[in-house]
Amino acid sequence: MLAAYLILGSVLFALGLIGFMTRRNLIIMFLCTEMMFQGIIVNLVAFGRYPLNGAPTFDGQVFALFLIAVAAAEAALGLALVVLLYRYRGTLDANAFTQLRDD
C-alpha cells in the first residue's frame, strides 16, 4: 500500500514543481509550491502509517503537522509579499521582478 501513497506524493510534488517552473503568475507559482508541500506531507503521513521496519510510530504525523504549520506561515508571508509586489509593479509576472539579480 505504501507504494501507492508514495506515487501519489511524488506525482503531487512533480506537478507542483513543473507548475512552479513553467508558470509566470506569482499566485499560481505560489499555489504550486503549496502543491509540492502537499506531496511531501502525503509522503510523511504514509511513512508514519507504514513504517519500513519495526512498529508504527507517530514521527511521520508529527512532521506532517509541523510542515503544515510552516506552510501556513509561509503562505501568510508569501501572499503578503505578492500583494506588495503587485502594488509596486502592477503586475504579477515573475519576470518583472529581477532586481535582485547579480549584475
Place this chain on the structure above:
Amino acid sequence: MIPGPWAAAAWYATIPFWPLLGALLVGVLLILRQKPERAHLPVVAGVAFAALLAVIMFFDTAQRYPSKGGTEADHDAGHAAVVLAADPPSPIRSGNAPAGWVDPGYTYTLYRWISFGAVESQALGRWISVNFYFDGLTAMMMLFVTVVSLMVVIYAIGYMRDHHGHPERGYERFFAFLGLFVFSMAMLVMAGNFVLLYLGWELVGLCSYLLIGFYYGKPEAAAAAKKAFLVNRIGDLGFALGIFALYWFLSPHVLEHENPLDFAIAFKYAAELQTDSGLLGLHQSTVVALLLLCGAIGKSAQFPLYVWLPDAMEGPTPVSALIHAATMVTAGIYMIARCGPIFAGSPFALDVILILGLIGAVLTATMALAQYDMKRILAYSTISQLAFMFVALGCGVPKSGVFHVFTHAWFKALLFLGAGSVMHAMGGVIDVRRFSGLRQVLPRTYAVMLIGCLALAGFPLLAGFWSKDEIVHAALFSDTPWVGWLLVLTALLTAFYTFRMFFLCFHGPLRLPAEAGQHPHESPPVMLRPLYILALGAIFTGYLGVGLVPGSADAFLGVLKPHAGIFHAYLGNSTIIETAHQGAEAAGAAVEHGSGIWVAYLSAVVALAGIGLAWLVYGRAPEVDPARRALGSVFGLLNAKYYVDEIYDAVLVRPLRGLGKVLFGVDRLGVDGAVHFVAAVPRGLAFVLQMFQRGVLQSYALSMVLGLVVLLVLWTVIRSPAT
C-alpha cells in the same frame, strides 16, 4: 660667506622668479575670475622688476670686472687697466686646451636639489644643486634678456587687443605664457650646472610650443607649434646625451664631493677630456662638444634643424620677437659660449660649427631674397644672423659672436615689433605685395623700422655694423680667409633683402589691402614707446664693443676700434675662451696695428651697396617683383626655399610615419592583442555564469532542480557498488 662685490648675489638669484611669480598671479586672477583687462599687470611688473635687478647686476659686474681691454694686447696698449686685488686671475684665452683654467665666476647655491650616488654618503655625496653662475656672460645675457623681454611684454599689451581696445580671447593665457617664457630663459642663462641648464632649455621649448600654437584653432598654428617642438626634440636628444657623456667621462677625475655637471667643476677638469673616447677615434671632448652642439643647432635654428623657425611666425608677433631676439634662439649660442673650455678643446667640433654656420648663413640669406611674407623674411634673416654667430664661435672668436647676439637682440626685436605694428594697421595682412607706401600713414613705425633695417643691414655706426664687422674681420684674418669672403657676400645679401622688404612696405605709392579699412592708424603709444627704446638700443648698443685707440687718428673709423670695448673686457671674465685655432690673435693684432681697419670700410661699402641695389630694384615698390623676371626659375627655387621642407618630408617624415604605422599595427595586434585576449577569457566565463543569475525566479528554481537531480544521480552511482 659671499665676497664683497657680490653682496647682492642673493637678490640677483631671485631674478628668474619674478616673471614666474607674475605668471602665477595671472593664474590666481583667472581663478578669482577677475577681468582679463588687468591680466598683463602682474607679468609686466614681474618682468620689470627682473629687468631692474638685471641692470643693477650688469653695473655691479662691471665694477667687479673693470675695463681691462678685450685681449692681452690691450693691456700693452695702455688701457685703463685697473685690476682689483680681489679679482680672480683671467682665464687662459688662447691655446686649444683649457689647462690651468681658473673659474672666473661666482656660484650662488639656492639649495641642494637631487642627490646621486650612495645613499649613506649623502652628507659628502654629490648633489645637483639649484645654483646660479655669475660672470660677465651671465650679466650681459641677463641684461638684454630681461630688458628686451620687458619691451616685448609692454608692446603685447597693445598688440593683443582688437580694434576697440578690448583684450583678445586668451589675453590672460598669453601673458601667463610670456611670464613663463622669461622665467625659463632666465633659468637657462643663470643656471650653474648642466642639469639646471637643461631644465631651462626644455622650458623654453615648452613655452615656444605654447606660444607658437597660441591660436591653436588655426591648423597652421597648431602644426607650426608641433614642428617647433619636434624639431627641437631631435636636438635636445643630442644635448641630453652630451650631458650624460660629460658626466661619464669626467666622473673618474673629479673629487668625491664634486659634481662633474657643475660648470665650475666641469670646466676645471675639461683638460682631462683630451683622451680617446673609443668612439670613431674621437677625443672625449669632441664627442661631448658635438653632442652639445646638436642641442644648440636645434634651439638656435641652425642648418639642418632650422626649419621650425620660419613656421614659428604663426604665433602672435610679440612671441616671434621674443623667440628671435631675447629667448630661445640665443640659447644655443649662449650654451656654446658658456661651454668654451669644452669646445676650445676640440678643434674638430669648432670646424663643424664653422661649416654649419657658413651653410646656414648663405642658404637662408638666399631664401630670404624671394619671400613675400614680411615676418618670414625677418625669420630667415634671424637664421642667417645666428649662423654668423656660429661662424664666430667656430672661428675661435666667441666674444664677437656673443656681441652679435647682444646687438642682434635689440634690432631684431625692434624689427619684429615694427612688423607687428604694420600688421596691426593692415588688419593682419603681412604680404609685402599687398601694400606699399606705408610711410605716409605710419610715419613713426616707418622711422623705427628704418633704424632697425639699417642696423640689420650693417649700416655704418649702427649696432649691427660693429658686431657683424668683428665677425667678418676675424674670419678674413683666420687661416681660412674664404670664410670671411663668404660672410661678406652674406652681408651684401642681408642688406639687399632687408631693404627689399623695407622699400616694398614703406616706399612707392600708397596702396592698402581691403582688410586695413579706410583709415589705417598708427599703433597706440603703448606699442610705440617700447619701439623707441629698442631703436635706441639698435643705434647705441654697438658702442659697448668699440673702444678708442689712443693716438691712431689715421681715419675716422680707425679711431673707433672694434674688439676693444667694455663688452670684451666684460666677457674676458667669463667662461668664454678665445682659441688660437683659427688665428683670432692674428685678427686682434691686425686691428691693433691699424692694418685691419680696411675691413670696417669694406663692411660699410658692402652694406651701402646692398641697400643701393635694393633701392634700384625695389625703390618704387613695384607690384610685380622685378627679381622674379630677372632670376627666372632660380627665383622659384629660392621662393620654395630649395624645397628643403619637401625633401625632409620625403626622406625623413614619410618613411618614419610609415614605420610608425607598422609599429603601431604590431603593437595593436601583437602586444595589445595578447593583453586583450587575456582580459577576454575571464570576461567570457563571466558571461556564461551571468546566464544563471538573471534574476528570473524560474531559472533559479531550474538550477536548484537540476542540482538536485545531479546530486541524486551521483548518490545512486556512488551508492550502487556498495549495495
